[in-house]
Amino acid sequence: MNDKDRKGLHSALKSKGLRPTRQRTCVYETILGKKDHPNADEILLRVRRNLPTISLATVYNCLDALVDCGLVRQVNLDRSPSRFCPNLTPHAHFKCNRTGKIHDIPMDPKVVASLESSLPKGFTAENFDLSFIGSTDKKNHS
């Protein structure tokens, strides 16, 4: 984790009155390290390589703190376990039904604007979620 990320973590936590504990730092580091939308179980496995005694409850606590601070996005597709994503830019998710992989799809501000403006009068969105299901060709099987 670089200095900017560490700085961002500390200030975002502080702004909510939370402390940058070893566990929170390591969970955040882990999510930044591999942008593949892991779920809590997978994050537990990865974090335990550095903090072998961390518990699943703590992983959930840390994830909740990071989400509440806006450092991480919680991604819910269908009814599968929540996944976590460090990409804070407006983007959609694409789940390939052949590989099971989740891909980030960057969203053009134009498209975002057209989405928001498609809301009828009287509706004010403060957030949206967009996901696709489909298949990817061989190039995206990374």
Added chain:
Amino acid sequence: MNDKDRKGLHSALKSKGLRPTRQRTCVYETILGKKDHPNADEILLRVRRNLPTISLATVYNCLDALVDCGLVRQVNLDRSPSRFCPNLTPHAHFKCNRTGKIHDIPMDPKVVASLESSLPKGFTAENFDLSFIGSTDKKNHS
């Protein structure tokens, strides 16, 4: 339930080799009757007014059959219990965080097209899900 709906139910079920049982018919009728995106528990309550002995397992079985036949859409928002919607036209969902109500948001084919075309080369979507969270003004508190 009108004749067209009953016809659609029977043919959609038949096309999957399923039978239009009393339970399936009643669950479908219930979902058509009030387009408020009920979950399985709420559907159980409503269906029991006509079929007092139906079980929750059967409601889930029926919902699965109806979804598999394409007669009903399963709507998952965050990690709350699945909701069910008879609106088969392309539409998004809007959850009002003041009232908790779910609203259908019709989607202009232009916007749908711009969504699909925002996918990078190599990604082919066969489906998408779009939901908003926000607030509605008094007019939409129906």
Added chain:
DNA sequence: ACACAAAAATGGAATTATTCTAATTCCAAA
């Protein structure tokens, strides 16, 4: 009508992601 087989419904147990609880440990400030 009757018998049979397949499909469906049923109740309850099992599963599983997540949250809760109560006990312990950590840590920043006094």
Added chain:
DNA sequence: TTTGGAATTAGAATAATTCCATTTTTGTGT
């Protein structure tokens, strides 16, 4: 260095959904 609140922990609890074994219903052929 004490200490009080914050955080972590293990395990129990919760709740939506699925599974399983049994019973009921239904369609078909006699």
